[in-house]
Amino acid sequence: MSDQQQQQLNEQQKIDDQKFFENIDAYIALANAHEASNRGAPQLVGASLIFAAARYNTFLVARANGEPEAFNAKKEEAKAYFIEQFTKMLDDNWADYNQNFEQYRLQK
Numbered sequence: 001m002s003d004q005q006q007q008q009l010n011e012q013q014k015i016d017d018q019k020f021f022e023n024i025d026a027y028i029a030l031a032n033a034h035e036a037s038n039r040g041a042p043q044l045v046g047a048s049l050i051f052a053a054a055r056y057n058t059f060l061v062a063r064a065n066g067e068p069e070a071f072n073a074k075k076e077e078a079k080a081y082f083i084e085q086f087t088k089m090l091d092d093n094w095a096d097y098n099q100n101f102e103q104y105r106l107q108k
Contacts, residue, residue, distance in 0.1 A: 057082055 001009075027049070035045045061078045065071040097104055 054082075 031045050031049060034048070035042045038044050057078070061074055062071050065074050
């Protein structure tokens with residue numbers, strides 16, 4: 001791979017990373033808005049996010065595997081991947097929150 005190709009890949013990765021975090025910020029803003037309207041049961045927001053992620057990721061696997069047989073054959077592989085990713089993300093966010101507990105806890 002040439003230096004120019006590597007530079008293009010690096011630039012694309014920066015753009016993708018920026019979009020990734022913009023999406024996260026948008027989902028959190030929406031979750032916060034929903035939490036404000038569900039004062040009696042804020043746990044519904046977290047559960048709704050998890051359910052939405054499960055539904056959307058199932059859709060992505062189905063779309064990538066156009067036939068029911070291929071889709072069903074991917075279930076355990078996809079499940080392992082999503083569980084691994086969620087665990088990593090939860091661990092990273094837990095550690096970050098733990099380090100910044102007072103600052104984050106006081107945010108509104």
